[in-house]
Amino acid sequence: MDFSSKLLENAVYEVSQLPGIGKRTALRLVLHLLRQPQEQTQRLSFALQEMRDQIKHCKNCHNISDVDICDICNNPSRDRSIICVVEDIRDVMAIENTSQYRGLYHVLGGKISPMEGVGPHDLTINSLVEKVKGGQVAELIFALSSTMEGDTTNFYIYKQIEAFDVKTSTIARGIAVGDELEYADEVTLGRSILNRVPFENSLKSS
Amino acid sequence: MDFSSKLLENAVYEVSQLPGIGKRTALRLVLHLLRQPQEQTQRLSFALQEMRDQIKHCKNCHNISDVDICDICNNPSRDRSIICVVEDIRDVMAIENTSQYRGLYHVLGGKISPMEGVGPHDLTINSLVEKVKGGQVAELIFALSSTMEGDTTNFYIYKQIEAFDVKTSTIARGIAVGDELEYADEVTLGRSILNRVPFENSLKSS
Numbered sequence: 001m002d003f004s005s006k007l008l009e010n011a012v013y014e015v016s017q018l019p020g021i022g023k024r025t026a027l028r029l030v031l032h033l034l035r036q037p038q039e040q041t042q043r044l045s046f047a048l049q050e051m052r053d054q055i056k057h058c059k060n061c062h063n064i065s066d067v068d069i070c071d072i073c074n075n076p077s078r079d080r081s082i083i084c085v086v087e088d089i090r091d092v093m094a095i096e097n098t099s100q101y102r103g104l105y106h107v108l109g110g111k112i113s114p115m116e117g118v119g120p121h122d123l124t125i126n127s128l129v130e131k132v133k134g135g136q137v138a139e140l141i142f143a144l145s146s147t148m149e150g151d152t153t154n155f156y157i158y159k160q161i162e163a164f165d166v167k168t169s170t171i172a173r174g175i176a177v178g179d180e181l182e183y184a185d186e187v188t189l190g191r192s193i194l195n196r197v198p199f200e201n202s203l204k205s206s
Numbered sequence: 207m208d209f210s211s212k213l214l215e216n217a218v219y220e221v222s223q224l225p226g227i228g229k230r231t232a233l234r235l236v237l238h239l240l241r242q243p244q245e246q247t248q249r250l251s252f253a254l255q256e257m258r259d260q261i262k263h264c265k266n267c268h269n270i271s272d273v274d275i276c277d278i279c280n281n282p283s284r285d286r287s288i289i290c291v292v293e294d295i296r297d298v299m300a301i302e303n304t305s306q307y308r309g310l311y312h313v314l315g316g317k318i319s320p321m322e323g324v325g326p327h328d329l330t331i332n333s334l335v336e337k338v339k340g341g342q343v344a345e346l347i348f349a350l351s352s353t354m355e356g357d358t359t360n361f362y363i364y365k366q367i368e369a370f371d372v373k374t375s376t377i378a379r380g381i382a383v384g385d386e387l388e389y390a391d392e393v394t395l396g397r398s399i400l401n402r403v404p405f406e407n408s409l410k411s412s
Contacts, residue, residue, distance in 0.1 A: 001299060002299060002303070004264075004270055005261060005271050007253075007261050007272055008257060008270055010253045013253070015250065015253075015254075018238060019234070019235070021235075025226075028296075029224050030254075031294065031296070032224060033254065034258065034261065038259070040223065041254050041257075043220055044220040044251075044254065045250075045252070045255040047216045048217050048220070048221075048236075048239065048247050048250065050216075051239075051247075052244055052248070055211060055213050055240065058210075064214055064240070065210050065211050090234075093210075097208070
């Protein structure tokens with residue numbers, strides 16, 4: 001693309017560095033900002049910079065937070081003996097939205113993925129193992145994506161804490177509520193039969 | 207969405223103000239920035255602000271430019287007697303990409319659209335009429351989108367300059383190169399038959 005302005009070209013280039021945004025979309029977004037009051041661009045630009053410079057991670061669960069210990073870890077009504085292991089803040093938000101979980105979290109910051117050069121030491125696995133060693137944890141719930149990388153990460157952590165007295169579980173894999181059986185893949189359907197639950201349980205959770 | 211951090215929430219909010227970007231996409235983009243080096247966010251934020259604060263519009267054609275008179279208007283090899291009337295900079299870029307046009311442009315900054323509250327005086331129509339009044343313009347090419355708003359804008363400008371000695375034309379509407387006839391809508395196909403061109407012309411342009 002041939003721009004009539006270096007300033008515009010530079011802005012489009014930087015916006016197009018974001019994932020899933022190509023040059024054309026970037027140009028559309030930048031032209032939109034040009035049509036809006038100057039303050040909108042100022043606010044956007046300030047909000048991004050302030051966030052990047054000042055954001056913290058909770059020292060306990062590694063979730064994104066404005067303070068050293070996040071609201072969830074600080075909440076006295078939370079059950080400190082259960083830890084749900086998740087990949088990032090989006091998973092925390094998704095689980096919090098269900099209102100079904102009252103324990104704490106541990107945010108790994110990713111999954112073990114040799115393809116993307118992410119090893120165990122790039123994640124917060126050590127700090128999780130230390131927590132388990134401390135003996136205060138009764139159960140770890142693995143809530144990672146059901147992918148090769150997720151399974152590898154689960155297994156790696158499991159091997160590290162095997163020796164300690166801690167229960168481990170994974171979230172149930174099965175047919176999503178509202179889905180039709182005929183469209184489910186066979187692995188999911190197979191697992192959902194193997195891990196069937198007493199009918200009374202399904203009455204309770206609805 | 208319930209955020210664990212005000213800084214994050216604010217950044218997501220500002221990003222989600224951009225057109226076509228919802229809260230979920232905004233969160234994905236912001237989390238991406240958090241995983242990248244701090245400099246990337248700085249560069250993005252600076253590029254946006256610098257562009258918004260310093261960008262100019264060419265005093266002649268109203269295209270986006272870093273200087274008072276843009277490169278196209280300043281180019282002595284351009285034919286100053288032909289003006290192509292377009293909506294915004296993207297159309298200028300699209301036409302420039304064809305390398306088929308050697309005249310100047312006039313960027314309106316939008317189309318007349320009562321539905322969106324855009325009247326003739328929100329566009330640069332007056333300055334275009336002044337140029338035509340100056341008597342230096344031999345031909346105006348209307349290259350607006352083929353929509354109700356585009357047609358209205360064309361007609362409005364046409365009425366303003368009717369009295370002056372200037373040729374007006376619109377870009378040809380017809381079947382796109384590579385398209386199959388059976389999928390073309392009847393209006394386009396009808397116009398392409400009415401405005402058929404000598405076969406020799408189609409040999410030249412390919």
